[in-house]
Amino acid sequence: MLDKVKLGLLGLVLVISALSVYQISSLKGEISDLRNDMTANLSSLKTMNNSVPSTGTNDPNKITTKIENKNPLPTNNTKPQGPTTSIKFAEELHHFGTVEVESENLYSFEFSNTGNEPLTISNAKGSCGCxxxxWPKEPIMPGQTANIDVKFTxxxxxAGQEVEKVVTVTANTVPENTMVRIKANVVEK
Structure with missing residues (x-):
């Protein structure tokens, strides 16, 4: 019975650790610390796992947990190459209010290049396919403004939820990633 409890707790720790990695990975400055903590936790878990007697491969009570990492952490901290500048959004959060399922909801996030070098956006990615x-592909000169258009479907x-999604903008800025958010109360048609 004690072995089952240990294995169950081991699985729970792995799931909680994986969820923590997913949530914290969006915080740029903490990725390295998190990776070190996870390595220590995994080493501890391996030590715990090695101390649990084997139940054999044909044991119907054996617990097997497989966690697939669909959002792996970057292997190194990337920094923009070349000169950097800064970006400032007029609004970092837009709430659409109440929207229907499968409706197209558009919003333009206005931003300015507040630095002294041309601003080049290399990517903008939504947190899901909806x-x-x-984004503009041409450089934005210092002092100029432009827009990132977001379509939320x-x-x-x-349905029946308040939804919040993030758009991560990658540019030659420090930090490299800037996030803007959209929210909506989604209802059935």
């Missing part, structure tokens, strides 16, 4: 950003699984 959030699609379009909620799906049926989001």
């Amino acid at each position: 959030t699609v950003p379009q 909620p799906n049926k699984g989001q």
Whole structure:
């Protein structure tokens, strides 16, 4: 019985650790610390696992947990190459209010290049397929403003919820990633 409890707790610790990695990975400055903590936790878990007697491969009570990492952490801290500048959004959060499932909801996030070098956006990515950003491909000169257009199309699984999505903008800025958010109360058609 004690072995089952140990294995159950081991699985729970792994799941909680994986969820923590996913949530914290968006915080740029803490990725390195998190990676070190996870390595220490995994070493501890391996030590615990090695101390649990084997139940054999044909044991019907054997607990097997497989966690697939669909959002792996970057292997190194990337920094923009070349000169850097800064970006400032007029608004970092837009709330659409109440929207229907499968409706197209558009919003333009206005931003300014507040630095002294041309601003080049290399990527803008929504946190799910329902959030699609379009960004200017040409450099934005110092002092100029431009827009990132975001299309939010909620799906049926989001009905009855207040949904929040993130658009991560990658540019030659420090920090390299800047996030803007959208929210909506999604209802059935």
